[in-house]
Amino acid sequence: MMYQEKYHHIERMLRACTGEEDVLLTAGGDHADLASTVAFKLAKKEKRPPQEIAADIAKKLGRNPELGDIQVEAAGPYLNFRFGPTLLAEAVREAVEPGYGSRPRRSSRVVLEHTSANPNGPLHVGHIRNTVIGDSLARAFRKAGYPLEVQYYLNDMGRQIAIVSWGFDHLDIHRGEGEKEDHYVARVYIAANREIEKNPEITHEIDLLMQKVERGDPVTVKKFRSAVSLCLEGIRATLAALNAYHDRFVWESDFVRIGDVDRVIERVRRLPQAVEDETLWVDLSEFGFEKRYILRRSDGTSVYSTRDLAYHIWKGRNYDRLIDVLGADHKLIGAQLQATLKLLGEKPPEIVFFEFVSLPEGSMSTRAGKFVSADELIEEVAAKAFEEVTARRPELPEGERCAIAKSVAIAAVR
Template sequence: MFLEARARVEAILREATGEEDVLLADGGDHADLASTVAFGLARKRRQAPARIAQDLATDLAGRLEPDGIAVAATGPYLNFTFGPAYLAASVRAALAPGYGALPPGTGRVVLEHTSANPNGPLHVGHIRNSVIGDTLARAFRKAGYPTEVQYYVNDMGRQIAIVVWGMDHLGLEPGEGEKPDHYTARVYVAANRRLEAEPEITAEVDALMRQVEALDPATVKKFREAVASCLDGFRSTLADLAAPHDRFVHESDFLRIGDMERLLARFERRPEAHRDEVFWIDLSAHGIENRYVLRRSDGTSVYAARDLAYHVWKGRNADRVIDVLGADHKLIGASLQAALRMLGEVAPEIVFFEFVSLPEGSMSTRAGKFVSSDDLIAETRRRALEEVTARRPELSREEREAIARSVARAAIRYDIVRVSPEKATVFDWTTALDFERQSGPYVQYAHARACSILAKAGAWSEAFEYGSPHEVALAKQIARFPALVQQVVGELRPHLLATYARELADLFNTFYHFEPVLRAAGTTRDSRLTLVRAAQNTLGEALETLGIDALASM
């Protein structure tokens, strides 16, 4: 209902003032919506802002009354407050399964996230990408966009060649029960040490890269097997995080099927193209001074060329192309966008996130210096199981373990997504393992409490009468969920969802504390049960969008 009410206020305010931008904002403590148009009109009308606000309030009151919206001037501010009819309609809407969904969008979305090189396990930096990407994908689906999530697999780069060389020459065997991506890292780290000690090995790695570019069958097979095994490890980690991909697209495909060559041919006809010792594009018209190299002097292709071919393909299959990339890719991303625009192709919208470092410095797969996501997940599950066991000793081990898995995932995903992407973070075990306030488990807990009340309620019928401040505040937060979903996909800011869910849980917990539900009687009991049901549904939908299980009991 919030979206409808806001649109209504905006339209009427526009009509009354003749202003295009009526400066409508959240009313905070004062109201549901507030406008500061009076300040701007003061100059034009040569009247005091407070006087204008007062006149507008009088003028608008009658027109908004049928919608149950009250308007008042407080000094120069115009405050709009939604009444009982709005609350009732909002709570009713929030009872429906799938609440928060927007009318189906016409556009298809292709969203790429994670896409880490398969040279070692995903670490706590990589999964910032996964969690941001997956949350956005869930938000897009909620907002009605058919969405395909892709992982772009680098299966022919130097790092993979180093892994393949290591597999061939170092004789390292996978350990008992060792996860394949961790085995890959062991080989990769050892191979890099050998390369540092014996630089002449570089020539052998270069040879591997040339052979794979030339599509030599035996070499291609080796690369593919090394990559596939590491990816199996990734899939398992991503499944633990509930951040799955619909499709894994291999970089080498664009070489093999000829897309990349066809694309390079298109660039060759451009006036911005230059051929000296290398083939490069001049992007200075787009403010990028570095030469954008697409082919090496030995004729082999670079990553950028394959990536361009990939993005052309994505753009032709979607209306919005979204990439989630680390901030170190900003220049590369801007170059990619500029080159695609030059050809009239769809350029991706890119969500950049800043780095996650360790207290002792930045992470490095090559140096073996990182906290793997698998370790984080295992440790968080262990702590969650301790917590569940302490609270719910009567449950079976299987039940406790299932809850612990969900709680651990909630803690990890929430801890990552709650911080805005442009903020660099330092990985901290203490906050990662925190299950209180401003955490995923805290939101889960509010949901479980709601479920518990509903389970004990017996028969009741829907009612929608709300008067106490706690009821009203909760209902109003519930009402905003669809607007929030719209904002997340519009601005590509998934952390808003985390903030929203936490505030909803806060308001539910306060309501829970002050307003008895089962011990109330008559319409009050019915109305409160209806509100609990709406809160439970909205919390559940918000959690689902965050990729967190909405547990009925924990």
């Protein structure tokens, strides 16, 4: 808005100075904020060199107090205009006003799911790419006037959570003093996986835990929820540090508890594309997928995809537009989800995919303990920002330098 006002102000002054309606004012590229080639146009009429005309116009405009802090100069036959600090000051002042940039409210309801990392450890630098993309989309949709709900889908009954729960029950690992909740859960998860590597028989115990939680065994459900809730506290703190907030945390197990997963399975079984052998799966070859879309294991338990179908059916019936932000490893399962929802006559989500963040030694893995946490990244960037702020503004109080460094760090990470 400020830029347009400055443009029209200069345009009016040029018209008054030259008598021309079209003063050929355009973007100045690398040399200026705005530039005009009107001197070429006047040279034909006045029979004078355009350089001389440009110099005369620049002199006249420069003496006009209406120009304010805008600088004008003749660069040969060209007139260059550079904005002064007023433009930036006015733009910032306008930007901090409530409702700046917002569009009229719309009626179409949007649900946006992002981050949704498994609660078996802290968010790492790969997860927060999802967070930043999702939160940026959320801000854009809200500015555009859409009623929006941002959701985090909590996987609270998958194999990873069963391993965490087993680790809490069988490994004597205590939380360190001042240790963040999600980092503590990660230590338990990593240690439990190492025990499983040493003794594969533990896998049977993990399978039993997954069967119990699906049957709704109160003791197992409570243990799973306790582990997830603990990890979620740490995840929430990281999200808050990134200025990314969710309106709702949706628990995966709720769709089993309220019967939605059973209802989905019954609907799928009636599809002509459904196949029941040892497992229940959907033949999606008509959509170009050779891989089976499995929805029920041979032991009768549902898989993540089944609960995900139930979740998206619920979203489709409560919102007008569904958007998921997913990693590149979800491209196949995301497309299978969309195809199956179409077969069921339900609303498929729009999916925004992002590519992985990898370490020099390869992909990150919480299970293997091979990752860089978002907390570590934020801490390191904030420390470097503090050094720079201190070097530039040593006279500021330490608290103020810390606050500036934190803001700079979060902006840099995002």
